[in-house]
Amino acid sequence: EDKVVQSPLSLVVHEGDTVTLNCSYEVTNFRSLLWYKQEKKAPTFLFMLTSSGIEKKSGRLSSILDKKELSSILNITATQTGDSAIYLCAVEPGGGTYKYIFGTGTRLKVLA
Amino acid sequence: NAGVTQTPKFQVLKTGQSMTLQCAQDMNHNSMYWYRQDPGMGLRLIYYSASEGTTDKGEVPNGYNVSRLNKREFSLRLESAAPSQTSVYFCASTPGGSYEQYFGPGTRLTVT
Numbered sequence: 007e008d009k010v011v012q013s014p015l016s017l018v019v020h021e022g023d024t025v026t027l028n029c030s031y032e033v034t035n036f037r038s039l040l041w042y043k044q045e046k047k048a049p050t051f052l053f054m055l056t057s058s059g060i061e062k063k064s065g066r067l068s069s070i071l072d073k074k075e076l077s078s079i080l081n082i083t084a085t086q087t088g089d090s091a092i093y094l095c096a097v098e099p100g101g102g103t104y105k106y107i108f109g110t111g112t113r114l115k116v117l118a
Numbered sequence: 119n120a121g122v123t124q125t126p127k128f129q130v131l132k133t134g135q136s137m138t139l140q141c142a143q144d145m146n147h148n149s150m151y152w153y154r155q156d157p158g159m160g161l162r163l164i165y166y167s168a169s170e171g172t173t174d175k176g177e178v179p180n181g182y183n184v185s186r187l188n189k190r191e192f193s194l195r196l197e198s199a200a201p202s203q204t205s206v207y208f209c210a211s212t213p214g215g216s217y218e219q220y221f222g223p224g225t226r227l228t229v230t
Contacts, residue, residue: 015158040218048208048221049161094160096219104149104168104212105176106219110160 008033010097012109020117023085027093027112030077035100039078041069042094044111049094052080085116119144122222124209130228131199139194139225141209149212150192151219152176152184154205161208167192199229 042049053062055071092111153161163176165184183195210219
């Protein structure tokens with residue numbers, strides 16, 4: 007059964023801290039891994055990682071895909087209160103299913 | 119472009135009532151999805167449509183039916199609502215495989 011597991015489930019840090027969120031997966035024929043940020047409403051897209059693009063960076067956020075360990079990390083440096091959100095990881099198995107399997111998410115709270 | 123739109127935004131039903139959640143996208147995307155999100159459960163796929171004319175079950179299809187009316191619209195029907203279907207429902211679309219999913223604003227459904 008395809009599965010995506012995120013850790014930790016929740017995290018509380020202070021502004022300025024650096025955080026690392028984890029996503030591990032077991033899927034057949036991996037195709038891509040996506041990270042989303044969800045504040046109060048719909049998830050918004052952060053990064054997509056594939057076999058040909060295993061590292062992405064945007065400002066204070068960066069993500070790496072470890073194909074050997076079947077996992078990905080999302081790093082946020084110099085955290086701000088605006089980073090408080092649920093961070094979701096989704097994996098797309100191959101085989102033409104066009105399905106995305108989401109993890110349960112990591113709830114991050116950044117204190118001022 | 120409006121992106122992905124969902125109606126209604128909120129709905130309260132009594133047990134046994136039926137209703138249809140509507141979703142439309144104006145991005146000419148091929149694939150559309152229905153998810154539910156419950157506390158601590160992440161996003162769980164109910165049904166998806168890889169392309170116009172096709173639909174497939176996801177992880178939690180029981181109690182739901184879908185219709186891909188045309189390329190733009192994908193509706194979700196609850197024939198006989200149950201309290202266990204109290205959730206936030208998100209519709210999403212994507213051009214095809216290995217692309218980010220674009221999410222609608224969600225429908226908060228309460229079944230009493």
